[in-house]
Amino acid sequence: MSRREDMMAKKPPKPAPRRIFQERLKITALPLYFEGFLLVKRPEYQEFKHYWTELRGTTLFFYTDKKSTIYIDKLDIIDLTCLSDQNSTEKNCAKFTLVLPKEEVQLKTENTESGEEWRGFILTVTELSVPQHVSLLPGQVIRLHEVLEREKKRRIETERLPSTSVEKEKETIEDSVDLLNPMPACFYTVSRKEATEMLEEKPSWGNMILRPGSDSRNYSITIRQETEIKHYKVTSIGKNYTIELEKPVTLPNLFSVIDYFVKETRGSLRPFIYSTDDKVGQKPKREERRERLKKNPHNA
Secondary structure (H helix, E strand, C coil): CCHHHHHHHCCCCCCCCHHHHHHHHCCCCCCEEEEEEEEEECCCCCCCEEEEEEEECCEEEEECCCCCCCCCEEEECCCCCEEEEECCCCCCCCEEEEECCCCEEEEECCCHHHHHHHHHHHHHHHHCCCCCCCCCCHHHHHHHHHHHHHHHHHHHHHHHCCCCCHHHHHHHHHHHHHHHCCCCCCECCCCHHHHHHHHHHCHHHCCEEEEECCCCCCEEEEEEECCEEEEEEEEEECCEEEECCCCCEEECCHHHHHHHHHHHCCCCCCECCCCCCCCCCCCCCHHHHHHHHHHCCCCC
16 A cells, blocks of 8 residues: 555544534533544453543543443543553454553554554543654644643643633633544634745744635645745545645545645645744634634534
8 A cells, every 4th residue: 555545544533423522511521632432341341342432631431332422431541550552363453451540441442543543642641741652643643732732721720720610611612612623733714925924933833834725615735945935725525635736635634634745745844833832922812713613614
């Protein structure tokens, strides 16, 4: 399989429908970071059980299937001692154990790629750092960094405010809705001119921006290499996205689009991501996040 075909084959798990997502929010307002099918075996289980699983904050919520609105079990992993890999005799299957103070839980995934993603997200939220030893694509690593920032912010707010704070609940729910339609970290609702100015003013933050296209459905990529600015159209066709090049490239999602540019330039193109260490930097405002969802209701 070619590198391009390999990229197209790797699709992130599709999120649950909006109605189901909103029903689950009535049970918990913890932000949704990752979801997908997992085979789970807790000490009291006789065998592995197949669950649709959500990682919200530092808690795993288990559902009998993807459409269930009430979880059947949950597991708090904030005190995770270690995550140990287990040898699996099954082909294309990842198996690992979550070692917690009071129990050890075995997890098994349907394929090795989703296993790497689960390991990456679990370690990111429990260790508050992005693990260096997971085999993920650059776009997937970017998502881990996004989740890391969200979890750090959530922890700070949890310590600062009572858990019953209305404002805190609103903020958490908005963040969760943001993740319902995940977008690459370098996506900004800006014009071609504004994107150019951002790349020129903050070159240390990156040199590639994903932005809305001239219509409400398609997108554009603005890049800056040395002093040259270029723009590329990304057309939404069905569930796929096509980069309008001399030889058009079709990919399954916007994360793969960003990853394509990074890989093809051997890392010389980097997603433009605001720096929390820069005193001048400002995070996207809540209103901008709402506007982003209005303009781009389809999944990345």
